[in-house]
Amino acid sequence: MKREEDEKDRLVAKTMSGLEGVLERELKACGAKETKILKRAVSFVGDKEVIYRANYSCRTAIAILKPIYHFKAENKEELYDKLYALKWDKYLNIESTFAIDSIVSGDLFSHSLYVSQLCKDALVDNFRDTYNVRPSVNRSQPDIRFTLRIVENECSVLIDSSGDSLYRRGYRVKHGEANLNEVLAAGMILLSGWHGECNFYDPMCGSGTLGIEAAMISQNIPAGFYREKYGFMNWKDFDAELWKKVKTEADDEISESEIEIFSSDIMSMAVDSAKRNAENARLHHDIQFDSIAFQHMEFPEKKGIIFLNPPYGERMPLEDVRNFYKSIGDTMKNRCKGYDVWIISSGKDSTKSIGLRPSSRYTLFNGSIECTFAKFEIFEGKRKEFLSERNA
Numbered sequence: 001m002k003r004e005e006d007e008k009d010r011l012v013a014k015t016m017s018g019l020e021g022v023l024e025r026e027l028k029a030c031g032a033k034e035t036k037i038l039k040r041a042v043s044f045v046g047d048k049e050v051i052y053r054a055n056y057s058c059r060t061a062i063a064i065l066k067p068i069y070h071f072k073a074e075n076k077e078e079l080y081d082k083l084y085a086l087k088w089d090k091y092l093n094i095e096s097t098f099a100i101d102s103i104v105s106g107d108l109f110s111h112s113l114y115v116s117q118l119c120k121d122a123l124v125d126n127f128r129d130t131y132n133v134r135p136s137v138n139r140s141q142p143d144i145r146f147t148l149r150i151v152e153n154e155c156s157v158l159i160d161s162s163g164d165s166l167y168r169r170g171y172r173v174k175h176g177e178a179n180l181n182e183v184l185a186a187g188m189i190l191l192s193g194w195h196g197e198c199n200f201y202d203p204m205c206g207s208g209t210l211g212i213e214a215a216m217i218s219q220n221i222p223a224g225f226y227r228e229k230y231g232f233m234n235w236k237d238f239d240a241e242l243w244k245k246v247k248t249e250a251d252d253e254i255s256e257s258e259i260e261i262f263s264s265d266i267m268s269m270a271v272d273s274a275k276r277n278a279e280n281a282r283l284h285h286d287i288q289f290d291s292i293a294f295q296h297m298e299f300p301e302k303k304g305i306i307f308l309n310p311p312y313g314e315r316m317p318l319e320d321v322r323n324f325y326k327s328i329g330d331t332m333k334n335r336c337k338g339y340d341v342w343i344i345s346s347g348k349d350s351t352k353s354i355g356l357r358p359s360s361r362y363t364l365f366n367g368s369i370e371c372t373f374a375k376f377e378i379f380e381g382k383r384k385e386f387l388s389e390r391n392a
C-alpha cells in the first residue's frame with residue numbers, strides 16, 4: 001500500500017479524454033514507472049531523464065507537471081500564508097517571468113482566477129520581502145509556469161516541464177478551418193494500432209495533421225523534433241548534457257519508411273495548407289497530395305488504412321448531413337474493399353447514416369465536441385458484418 005504522500009509526489013502527464021491508455025504505453029516506453037491512469041492524465045514515477053524523454057517523445061501528452069509543494073489550507077488567509085512560505089527562489093530568478101494557473105474543486109475555494117491571483121501575490125510578496133524586487137508575470141510566454149491544484153483543503157503546487165502545450169509540435173504554419181489538435185490526431189492513429197505497417201490515407205486532410213503525424217510515426221520522428229523550447233530548459237537544475245543525450249538517442253531511432261501516405265481534400269486550398277505544413281516538417285516528399293473528392297477516389301488493391309475526419313455538419317441542414325454521411329458509407333462499401341476505415345464524427349445522425357456497423361468504437365473529444373471514433377472493416381466478399389444497419 002502506497003503512502004498518501006508518495007501519491008502526491010508523482011509526476012503527472014496531461015492528455016485528452018480517451019487517450020489515457022495510449023499515453024500510459026508511451027510513458028512506459030520512455031522509462032516511466034508505476035504508471036496510473038487518471039482522468040485526462042497519467043501519473044507516474046520518473047527522474048529528470050524520463051521527464052526530458054517524455055516531453056520529447058510522447059505524442060499524446062499535452063504537458064508534464066512535477067509536484068513541488070503540498071499543504072492543507074482551510075481558508076484564504078491560510079492559503080496565502082502557506083504559499084508565501086514556499087521557497088519560490090528555488091524555482092525562478094528575479095529576471096524570470098512566470099504564470100500561474102489554478103484548478104480548483106470542492107467547497108472551500110471555488111474561483112480558480114481568484115486563487116491564481118492570491119498565489120501570484122504570495123510569490124511576489126515573498127520575492128519583494130527577500131530581495132526588494134519582484135519577477136514579472138507573462139501570461140503567454142512565461143519562463144516558468146506553475147499550476148496550483150486544490151481539491152477541498154488539499155493543495156499542491158506543480159511546475160510545468162513542457163512550457164508551451166506539447167501539441168504545438170512546431171511544424172504547423174497553416175491552420176485549417178477545423179484542424180485536429182496534433183495530440184488528438186496522433187492519439188487516433190496510435191489507438192488504431194497503426195505504426196506504419198501499411199499505406200495510410202487521409203482523404204479529407206484539411207491542413208494535413210493526420211498525414212503529417214502518420215509520417216512522423218512511421219519514421220519514428222519524435223513528437224518534439226521540430227520544437228526548440230521546453231519549460232524544463234528554464235529550470236534551475238536544467239542539465240544541458242542530459243537533454244542532448246536524450247535528444248540524440250531518440251533522433252538516432254529515426255528510420256526510413258517504405259509505406260506510402262496520401263493526403264487529399266476536395267478543396268485545393270486545404271491541400272495547399274497541408275503541403276505547406278508538410279514542407280515545414282520536411283515531410284512533403286513522404287506524402288502524396290491530391291485535390292479530389294473522397295467519393296471519386298480509387299483505392300488500389302494494395303491494402304491500407306483510411307482515416308476520415310469529415311466536417312461535423314454543425315452548419316449543414318440535417319438532411320444534407322444524412323446524405324453526406326450516406327455517400328461516405330457508400331464509397332467505403334464500393335471503393336474501399338479490404339481496407340480498415342476509421343472515422344471521427346459527432347452526432348448520432350452522421351454515424352448512423354454511414355450505414356455500416358463499426359467493429360470497434362471510442363469516445364473522444366475534439367475540443368469540446370464529443371465525438372465517436374469508429375473502425376469499419378470493409379470486407380471484400382459479402383460477409384454478415386458487412387450488412388448495413390439500414391438493411392438489417
Ligand SMILES: C[S@@+](CC[C@H](N)C(=O)[O-])C[C@H]1O[C@@H](n2cnc3c(N)ncnc32)[C@H](O)[C@@H]1O
Pocket residue numbers: 176178179180181203204205206207208209210264265266267270292293294295309310311312
Ligand atoms: C474537419 S476538416 C479536416 C481537418 C483536418 N483533419 C485537419 O487536421 O486539418 C474536413 C475536411 O473535409 C473536406 N471535405 C469535405 N467534403 C469532402 C469530400 N467529399 N471529399 C474530400 N474532402 C472533403 C473539407 O474540405 C475539410 O477540409
